Amino acid sequence: MTVKVRIPTPLRKLTHDEEIVQVGAATVGAAIAELQSRYPGIKERLTDDAGNVRRFVNVYVNEEDIRFLQNQETPLKNGDEISIIPAIAGG
Numbered sequence: 001m002t003v004k005v006r007i008p009t010p011l012r013k014l015t016h017d018e019e020i021v022q023v024g025a026a027t028v029g030a031a032i033a034e035l036q037s038r039y040p041g042i043k044e045r046l047t048d049d050a051g052n053v054r055r056f057v058n059v060y061v062n063e064e065d066i067r068f069l070q071n072q073e074t075p076l077k078n079g080d081e082i083s084i085i086p087a088i089a090g091g
Contacts, residue, residue: 003076006083007030028059028080029072031082046084074087 005021015021021038025031036043048054052071059066062084070088076082 001026001041001076001078003031003078004081005035006081008084008086011042011045011084011087013046014042026076027072028061028074028076032072033077057089058085059083060085078083 001024003025004061005023007019007021012018021035023031023034025034032046033041035046037071046053046057046059053059053066060074061069061074062080063083064071
């Protein structure tokens, strides 16, 4: 199974400038764990000390916010796309 993960520009220094990384994970949480094993330091930028996705980081599976699905337990299937989008403040 292959899932694409879109890496935002601020995190690409950790993925050696890769915009899209492929993982073989069954859930969003497993995808984050696989990213961490391949790109150390990425998990701490995505999750807080309790392991929850940080408030200012939005994670989507096929354009659906995981907060409205099953969070990190959201199941993945072959061909899914995860998008990591840091929240932008402004005014």
